[in-house]
Amino acid sequence: xxxxxxxxxxxxDMFQVVSDSAGQKKLKAKDLTKAVIAKYGDKISKDDTKAxxxxxxxxxxxxxxxxxxxxxxxxxxxxxxxx
Amino acid sequence: xxxxxRRTDIGPPHYDKFLHPIIKENxxxxxxxxxxxAGVLVHVGETGSIYTVRAASPRLISTNFIRLMTGLATKYSxxxxxxxxxxxxxxxxxxxDNIDPLIKELSDNGVPVGGLNNSISNVVHTQGWxxxxxxxTDASGLVKVVMDELYEYFVEMKLPHKLRLxxxxxxxxxxxxxxxxxxxxxxxxxxxxxDHSTLPNLCEIPTTVASCPNNAIRPTSIExxxxxxxxxxxxxxxxxxxxxxxxxxxxxxLNDGVSIWVGGKISNARTxxxxxxxxxxxxxNNPPRWPEVTEAVKNIVEVYAKNAKPYERxxxxxxxxxxxKFFDLTGIEFTKYHLDDFRYAGTTYRRSMHNRY
Amino acid sequence: xxxxxxxxxxxxxxKGPWPSFIKDLKSMADRxxxxxxxxxxxxxYRDKRGYWKxxxxxxxxxxxxxxxxxxxxxxxxxxxxxxxxTVRVNQPSGxxxxxxxxxxxxxIWDEHGSGLTNMHGSTGDMVLLGTTTQELEPxxxxxxxxxxxxxxxxxxxxxxxxxxxxARCQNACYDTLALTYNITHKYQDxxxxxxxxxxxxxxxxxxxxxxxxxxxRSDMAIIGIWKDDIQIDQSAIAEYVDSxxxxxxxxxxxxxxxxxxxxxxxxxxxxxxxxxxxxxxxxLPKALSPGKExxxxxxxxxxxxxxxxxxxxxxxxxFIEIDEENGFExxxxxxxxxxxxxxxxxxxxxxxxxxxxxxxxxxxLEGIGVEPMPQxxxxxxxxxxxxxxxxxxxxxx
Numbered sequence: 001x002x003x004x005x006x007x008x009x010x011x012x013d014m015f016q017v018v019s020d021s022a023g024q025k026k027l028k029a030k031d032l033t034k035a036v037i038a039k040y041g042d043k044i045s046k047d048d049t050k051a052x053x054x055x056x057x058x059x060x061x062x063x064x065x066x067x068x069x070x071x072x073x074x075x076x077x078x079x080x081x082x083x
Numbered sequence: 084x085x086x087x088x089r090r091t092d093i094g095p096p097h098y099d100k101f102l103h104p105i106i107k108e109n110x111x112x113x114x115x116x117x118x119x120x121a122g123v124l125v126h127v128g129e130t131g132s133i134y135t136v137r138a139a140s141p142r143l144i145s146t147n148f149i150r151l152m153t154g155l156a157t158k159y160s161x162x163x164x165x166x167x168x169x170x171x172x173x174x175x176x177x178x179x180d181n182i183d184p185l186i187k188e189l190s191d192n193g194v195p196v197g198g199l200n201n202s203i204s205n206v207v208h209t210q211g212w213x214x215x216x217x218x219x220t221d222a223s224g225l226v227k228v229v230m231d232e233l234y235e236y237f238v239e240m241k242l243p244h245k246l247r248l249x250x251x252x253x254x255x256x257x258x259x260x261x262x263x264x265x266x267x268x269x270x271x272x273x274x275x276x277x278d279h280s281t282l283p284n285l286c287e288i289p290t291t292v293a294s295c296p297n298n299a300i301r302p303t304s305i306e307x308x309x310x311x312x313x314x315x316x317x318x319x320x321x322x323x324x325x326x327x328x329x330x331x332x333x334x335x336x337l338n339d340g341v342s343i344w345v346g347g348k349i350s351n352a353r354t355x356x357x358x359x360x361x362x363x364x365x366x367x368n369n370p371p372r373w374p375e376v377t378e379a380v381k382n383i384v385e386v387y388a389k390n391a392k393p394y395e396r397x398x399x400x401x402x403x404x405x406x407x408k409f410f411d412l413t414g415i416e417f418t419k420y421h422l423d424d425f426r427y428a429g430t431t432y433r434r435s436m437h438n439r440y
Numbered sequence: 441x442x443x444x445x446x447x448x449x450x451x452x453x454x455k456g457p458w459p460s461f462i463k464d465l466k467s468m469a470d471r472x473x474x475x476x477x478x479x480x481x482x483x484x485y486r487d488k489r490g491y492w493k494x495x496x497x498x499x500x501x502x503x504x505x506x507x508x509x510x511x512x513x514x515x516x517x518x519x520x521x522x523x524x525x526t527v528r529v530n531q532p533s534g535x536x537x538x539x540x541x542x543x544x545x546x547x548i549w550d551e552h553g554s555g556l557t558n559m560h561g562s563t564g565d566m567v568l569l570g571t572t573t574q575e576l577e578p579x580x581x582x583x584x585x586x587x588x589x590x591x592x593x594x595x596x597x598x599x600x601x602x603x604x605x606x607a608r609c610q611n612a613c614y615d616t617l618a619l620t621y622n623i624t625h626k627y628q629d630x631x632x633x634x635x636x637x638x639x640x641x642x643x644x645x646x647x648x649x650x651x652x653x654x655x656x657r658s659d660m661a662i663i664g665i666w667k668d669d670i671q672i673d674q675s676a677i678a679e680y681v682d683s684x685x686x687x688x689x690x691x692x693x694x695x696x697x698x699x700x701x702x703x704x705x706x707x708x709x710x711x712x713x714x715x716x717x718x719x720x721x722x723x724l725p726k727a728l729s730p731g732k733e734x735x736x737x738x739x740x741x742x743x744x745x746x747x748x749x750x751x752x753x754x755x756x757x758x759f760i761e762i763d764e765e766n767g768f769e770x771x772x773x774x775x776x777x778x779x780x781x782x783x784x785x786x787x788x789x790x791x792x793x794x795x796x797x798x799x800x801x802x803x804x805l806e807g808i809g810v811e812p813m814p815q816x817x818x819x820x821x822x823x824x825x826x827x828x829x830x831x832x833x834x835x836x837x
C-alpha cells in the first residue's frame with residue numbers, strides 16, 4: 001500500500017544514496033526513485049517518491065545539476081563557476 | 084519586495100488577461116482573414132475585425148526595444164501586442180486608422196513591417212557567440228548581415244511562396260533549423276581537444292562515452308587517472324561530448340564555420356514536411372559580415388525566386404526540377420560531402436534510372 | 441570594469457536596413473554587464489570563437505529547471521559578464537501580452553539583470569539573458585509576485601507552447617491556448633523538477649500548417665485536424681472566380697490527391713480523398729474552412745540531430761477529441777501512459793523519438809496501449825523478418 005512509509009524517511013534514504021555515490025556517479029531522479037522502490041516495494045507509490053524528491057531538494061540537502069542531462073547532487077561549488 | 088511570501092509552481096498567467104476585447108468577443112468565431120498589404124492582416128469575426136501589423140525584431144532585444152514596442156502598442160493598439168513563433172512583433176489594432184501612423188513610427192525607429200505570405204519572415208535563430216558555450220559561429224550577426232541583403236524580400240511579397248530562413252550556431256540546433264527552406268548551420272570540423280588534467284574531475288566517464296553517436300569515445304587511463312580517448316577517424320565533430328563533458332572543448336577558430344542547407348518545410352500544405360538537405364558543406368567564419376555566406380544565401384533565394392512556380396516552397400521546387408538541376412542553376416559545387424554516410428544513408432542513394440539529362 | 445569600449449568589428453553591424461542588435465545593445469552600454477558583453481563579443485568576432493562556460497548547478501531554490509548557468513571564460517578581462525545566467529520565464533499561451541504586463545517584467549529585469557532578452561526562446565519561454573547568481577532569488581520572488589513563473593530546462597517537461605489558435609485564426613481545429621494553459625498548470629512538478637530521461641517538449645498547432653513547427657521541434661505534437669467535409673461558401677468561390685483568380689492553376693492542380701473540381705463557379709471536393717493538407721484552405725480563406733467534426737492528431741518524437749539524428753514526429757493517434765468540458769482528460773491519460781512507459785524503459789538522454797526507434801513502433805504502441813493502425817505508417821514492412829508471437833503447436837487446434 002502506498003503511503004506506508006513517511007516521506008521524510010524516503011527523503012533520508014535518497015539523501016544517503018546521493019551521498020554514497022557522490023564523486024563517483026551523478027544520479028538522476030529516476031535512480032533515487034528506483035533505489036527506494038527496491039527497498040520498500042509497493043509500500044510506496046510514485047507520488048510518494050516525487051514528494052520525497054521535492055522535500056530532499058527543498059530542504060537544501062541536495063540540488064539539481066545539469067550537464068547534458070539533469071542530476072541530483074550534493075551542493076558544491078562546480079569547477080566552471082566564477083567568483 | 085524581498086519580504087514577499089515565496090510562491091512556487093504557480094505557472095504562467097491566464098492568456099485571457101492579454102487578449103484585445105475584439106479578440107475575446109470573436110474567440111473561435113473568426114470567419115476569414117485577408118492580407119491588406121505587406122505586413123498587415125485583417126481578421127474578420129462575427130462582431131468585428133482585428134488588424135494585425137507585423138514588425139521585424141532581432142529577437143536579441145533590450146528592455147529599451149521592448150519599451151519602444153509597448154509604447155507603440157499603448158499608443159496605437161490599445162496596449163495589446165504579441166510575438167509570433169518566428170519572433171516577429173505583432174500589434175493587434177481595433178482601429179484601422181492607426182495602421183499608417185504605427186507603421187510610420189516603426190519605420191522612423193528603423194523597424195520594418197512585413198514577413199507575411201510570399202515573403203521571408205523573421206529568421207529563427209540561436210544564441211551564437213553572444214551567449215552559448217558550444218557555438219561554432221555567431222547567430223545574431225549572421226541574421227543581421229543576411230537580412231540586410233534580403234531586406235526587400237521581408238518588406239515585399241514577391242517570392243513564389245513563403246520562405247523560411249533559420250540560423251543555428253551548432254549541431255544542437257536550438258533553432259531547429261532542420262525543417263526550413265534555407266538553413267545556415269554553424270559547425271566544427273575538428274575533434275574535441277581533451278584536457279586530461281581536468282577531465283577526471285569534471286566529467287563522468289560512462290556518460291561521456293555514451294554521449295557519442297558514433298561510439299568514438301573510449302575510457303582510458305593516463306598517469307593512473309581514468310579519462311577518455313577519441314577515435315578521431317570516427318568523430319563527426321557534433322560536440323555532443325562537450326555538452327556532457329566541458330573538458331572536451333570544440334572551439335577551433337581556424338576550422339569552425341558555416342554550412343548551408345535547403346528545401347525543408349514544416350507545413351503539410353500540398354506536400355509532407357521535409358528536412359533540409361545539404362547545399363554547401365562549408366563556408367568560412369568571416370565576421371563581422373560573412374560575405375561568403377550572404378552571397379551564397381542570396382544566390383539560392385534569387386535562383387528560387389526566378390525559377391519556382393507560384394505556391395512552390397524551395398523543397399517542392401527542387402523536387403520538381405531534381406537535385407542535379409538545382410546544383411546547375413545555383414552553380415553550387417557538388418562534392419563528396421553531399422553523399423550521406425550516417426544512419427539510413429542508403430535511403431538517399433539513387434536506385435532507379437529516373438534522372439533528367 | 442574594463443576601459444573605454446571600442447568595437448570596430450561590431451560597429452560594422454550597425455550598417456544596413458535590418459534592425460541592428462548592436463545598435464540596440466549599445467543603447468545600454470552604460471551598464472557594466474552590457475558593456476562587457478559587447479567587449480567579449482567583439483573579442484569573439486576578432487578571434488572567431490566563443491568565450492562562455494556552462495554552469496550546471498545554477499538555479500532557483502527547489503527548481504531543477506528555468507535557469508541556465510553561464511560564466512565568462514575570461515572574467516578577468518570582462519568582469520561584468522563573469523556571471524551571465526539565463527532566466528526562462530514561462531510565456532502566456534499564444535505569446536499575448538499587454539504593454540503594462542511586459543513593462544512590469546522589464547522593470548524587474550532592468551533592476552536585477554542585464555536588460556537583455558530573447559523574445560522568445562525556441563521552446564517558447566521569454567528568455568531573460570544575463571544576471572548573477574545572487575540576483576536569481578530576488579528575480580524569482582518579484583516575478584512570482586506578479587504572477588509569472590519560470591519555464592523548464594534540463595531533463596524535464598519543457599515549457600509547452602502553441603500557435604495563435606482560435607484567438608485569431610479561423611483554421612484552429614481546437615483551442616490550442618486552453619490546452620497549453622491546462623497542460624502547463626497540471627504538470628508544474630514535471631516542468632520544474634527534472635524527472636525524465638531527457639527533455640520532453642509539447643507543442644500545440646491548431647491545424648496542419650503547424651505554425652509552431654511541432655512536427656520537427658517537439659516530442660509531442662498535438663495538431664488540429666477535422667474528420668468531415670471542408671466547409672465551402674460557394675458565393676465566396678464565385679467572387680474568387682469573378683475576380684480572375686486562377687483556381688484551376690493555384691488550387692486544383694496543387695491538390696495532392698486531385699480531389700477538387702470547379703464546375704462553373706461551383707467548387708466540389710471529394711472529401712473521401714482529402715489528405716487535410718490545407719493548401720486549398722490557405723489559398724481560398726474567404727471560401728473554405730475546416731469541417732465541423734474537429735479534434736487533434738498526436739505525433740511523437742520530433743527532434744533536432746543530437747544524439748542519433750534529426751527526426752520528424754511519428755503519427756501515433758490519428759484523431760482524438762480535445763474536450764475542454766471534461767478537462768482534457770483523454771490527453772492527460774495518453775500523456776501519462778507515454779511518460780510511464782518511457783520512464784520504465786528509456787535510457788539516460790534518450791528522447792522519445794529515439795526511444796521509439798530503438799524499441800520499435802510495435803513495442804511502443806503495445807507499451808502505451810494504442811492499437812496499431814495503417815494511418816501510423818507510410819507503408820507496411822517490405823522485409824519478411826517478422827517476429828511471430830503466435831503459432832500452433834502439436835496437438836492444439
